[in-house]
Amino acid sequence: MKKKKILGLMLAGTLLFSACGKNAGGPHVSTTKVESTSLTEKNESLDENIDVTLETSNENGAEDTKEAISGHEAEITVETTAETTAETATETTTETTAETTTEILSETSVENTSEITVETTEESTVDSTIASTAETTKETTKENTKETTKAAKDDKEEVTEKTTEGEAGDNYSSKSTIKWNADWKYASFSKINSDSVTLYKTASSSAKNKTIAINAGHGTKGGTSVKTQCHPDGSAKVSGGSTAKGATMATAVSSGTSFLDGTSEAYANLQLAIILKDLLLENGYDVLMIRESSDSQLDNIARTVFANNNADCHIAIHYDSTETDKGFFFIGAIDVSSYKNMEPVKSHWKEHDALGKALVSGEKAAGVKIYGGGYMGLDLTQISYSTIPSVDIEVGDRASDYSKATQSKIADGILLGLDEYFGK
Ligand SMILES: [Zn+2]
Numbered sequence: 001m002k003k004k005k006i007l008g009l010m011l012a013g014t015l016l017f018s019a020c021g022k023n024a025g026g027p028h029v030s031t032t033k034v035e036s037t038s039l040t041e042k043n044e045s046l047d048e049n050i051d052v053t054l055e056t057s058n059e060n061g062a063e064d065t066k067e068a069i070s071g072h073e074a075e076i077t078v079e080t081t082a083e084t085t086a087e088t089a090t091e092t093t094t095e096t097t098a099e100t101t102t103e104i105l106s107e108t109s110v111e112n113t114s115e116i117t118v119e120t121t122e123e124s125t126v127d128s129t130i131a132s133t134a135e136t137t138k139e140t141t142k143e144n145t146k147e148t149t150k151a152a153k154d155d156k157e158e159v160t161e162k163t164t165e166g167e168a169g170d171n172y173s174s175k176s177t178i179k180w181n182a183d184w185k186y187a188s189f190s191k192i193n194s195d196s197v198t199l200y201k202t203a204s205s206s207a208k209n210k211t212i213a214i215n216a217g218h219g220t221k222g223g224t225s226v227k228t229q230c231h232p233d234g235s236a237k238v239s240g241g242s243t244a245k246g247a248t249m250a251t252a253v254s255s256g257t258s259f260l261d262g263t264s265e266a267y268a269n270l271q272l273a274i275i276l277k278d279l280l281l282e283n284g285y286d287v288l289m290i291r292e293s294s295d296s297q298l299d300n301i302a303r304t305v306f307a308n309n310n311a312d313c314h315i316a317i318h319y320d321s322t323e324t325d326k327g328f329f330f331i332g333a334i335d336v337s338s339y340k341n342m343e344p345v346k347s348h349w350k351e352h353d354a355l356g357k358a359l360v361s362g363e364k365a366a367g368v369k370i371y372g373g374g375y376m377g378l379d380l381t382q383i384s385y386s387t388i389p390s391v392d393i394e395v396g397d398r399a400s401d402y403s404k405a406t407q408s409k410i411a412d413g414i415l416l417g418l419d420e421y422f423g424k
């Protein structure tokens with residue numbers, strides 16, 4: 001049972017550019033597992049996107065914008081069915097059971113109390129265990145795994161990290177799981193944040209000490225039936241999208257578009273994210289992977305807040321919903337004064353534009369086709385909550401080739417753009 005609604009929108013173009021951002025760290029997750037999961041689950045997400053049939057009357061730029069918006073923050077509202085609920089329940093149960101076996105208990109080395117920290121990927125179990133105070137249990141896992149427990153002053157703020165060292169042949173020296181921290185700025189606006197993200201530190205001898213957050217767009221089961229506040233100050237959206245202009249609450253994570261062969265955008269976004277992760281690590285960048293499987297329970301606000309607090313810039317990967325193989329462009333803050341005067345947009349939109357401009361320049365150098373001026377202005381959740389240079393890139397559309405070879409070329413362009421942006 002699905003419902004499609006096409007909403008109004010707005011188009012605006014403007015170019016303006018300028019400068020930079022911040023960082024942090026955390027522990028775990030198997031990349032191999034992730035990749036195979038994303039492959040085998042390729043078809044799972046298809047039904048979510050299958051009826052993303054958008055009106056294509058591509059006669060002018062306005063239509064393109066409309067489609068861009070619909071592809072991006074989906075016009076599609078998927079009503080939750082009994083089936084979906086059942087499926088989710090089953091998965092939760094399975095996962096919880098599995099996670100239990102990998103629980104790692106460690107004793108904190110904080111002065112005041114002996115607290116127990118349980119490291120799992122499921123917040124639900126974690127919270128209850130942490131709350132039910134201290135027993136001093138300690139277990140050691142694999143030799144190359146070390147636990148680091150960082151306890152902040154405040155109990156609530158406790159962030160546990162598990163770090164795994166990279167082995168010979170890995171392009172990372174360590175990978176760490178970073179858990180959600182409810183005390184981060186804007187964290188309270190997120191509704192879906194039970195998953196963690198992974199920070200990979202480069203194994204390159206010429207580390208650049210810059211962390212790039214790679215956010216493979218979409219891929220959150222149930223994300224379309226949850227609403228989050230469009231802007232931190234509660235003001236209304238100034239351009240259309242999955243939520244119409246004027247609304248104050250938006251779709252938490254839309255389902256995205258699908259390619260002409262039926263493959264979901266979320267799948268191709270993740271495939272490119274993994275290619276980009278490896279390329280950046282090999283070239284000295286650290287990488288914060290926001291999503292590494294077909295389902296990450298992180299809404300757009302959570303993804304943005306994770307990036308804000310753990311990376312120097314944030315790149316969200318998307319494919320547009322047009323069918324013209326239109327080329328690469330980035331989305332920056334729409335040129336509406338009330339939007340550009342709202343924090344944190346006011347303090348950061350120039351950085352977003354500068355990053356986007358550098359990426360377009362890199363793509364040109366890599367020989368990737370650019371759409372128009374390479375820029376589109378919109379009011380996106382990502383932009384509305386970003387406090388570091390942050391862009392949504394539309395690397396192609398549903399008629400584009402999303403093969404690994406083509407995506408590698410796009411990744412090359414992003415690397416060139418980042419080098420230009422960070423002056424490396
Ligand atoms: Zn998208």
